[in-house]
Amino acid sequence: MLARRKFISQAAKAAIITAAGPAATLLAHAASGSADAKLPDSYRGVSGSRSLKAHAHRHGLVYGSAVIVRVLENDLEYAELIAEQCGIVVPSNELKWVALRPAPDKYDFTRPDFLLRFAKSHKMLMRGHTLCWHASVPAWIKTPENAARTRQFFVDHITTVCRHYAGKLQSWDVVNEAIQPSDGEPGGLRKSFWYQQMGPDYIDLAFRTARAADPHAKLTYNDYGVEYDNDEEAERRRRILDMLRGMKQRGVPIDAVGIQSHIKAAQPYTFGKGLADYMDAIQQMGLEIYLTELDVNEDDIASNDLAERDAIIARTYSDYLHVALANPAVKLVLTWDISDRFTWLNNGPTHRRKQPNRPQRSLPFDRDYRPKPAFLAIRESFDHRSVT
């Protein structure tokens, strides 16, 4: 507890600790005892050797979470929860182009650097996410004269960012979500800005550039929509594996594959052979596997009963992890944030949600940082893992 507060002050956040108001309340709360004090009996013991990180570690895994850095900077209780539960962190948005490159000649490393110092001071690892994503392309690069220089901007960006963190990150999501078979392009490649400007070679280029700038980070290809036994996801898996095989044949430096793991409760489809075979194929290529963005979208649960919803969400985690953790190549499990307060599934316009008036309870801790059945389901899934 002390060390955590010390870190926040060291990181030039003294104002948080000395300020009256919400920060003072937080401190008083933190000083009132361990997080366990406010929990029902069945949840006593979620810290130390009973944390997600400790259980993961005993089964050859590192558990962690995506973090919104602005929240971490201001919310001591959240910072404590992250430090208590996580062996690895990844910034949710702060390393994406739009956040990092406000202008062609400007890089803003402030927030990801803060997270790195936080991680280091708590002996946590950190991942980088992401050097290339179709959904984070700054407006300035789309002007005709800049777009004509996309390749140069791309190489400069990856070189600068990877050099800035060289030797300090466990892994990088070098390319995120490059496959979209419905776009109708050769190889099932997504018709993204990057693809349209540079052609299919941008993927190899990204990995080679990243390796040259940081020889230590595990270079990862990350994608979604590969978890279920259905035809659409089978096609996505097939396209990704073809792409990976091509990269291996061309000697492209790649070390790992990220399975985002944005799964859904109350689905007609199962987790099974499709996922297991996909993971086997990746393992046989000599690559590690990371579950990078695990969470459960619960929009399709009909019941409004909290306990019932929580039980279905927990079972969804168990069913998924039962299959996913069976593969020994899996080394990391990260949830996409740790508390329902910050799940991205509650962001954005409510009309896009099937349950607009019902905030999602997708993550292991609720919005008041209390563990839920999902926490126990994840922890038990780590314990059931037979590979170490």
Ligand code: XIL
């Ligand atoms: C999401 C963030 O959580 C949101 O805050 C942001 O508005 C959009 O991006 N797949 C990814 C992540 O690879 O980068 C996305 O993160 C979630 C889906």
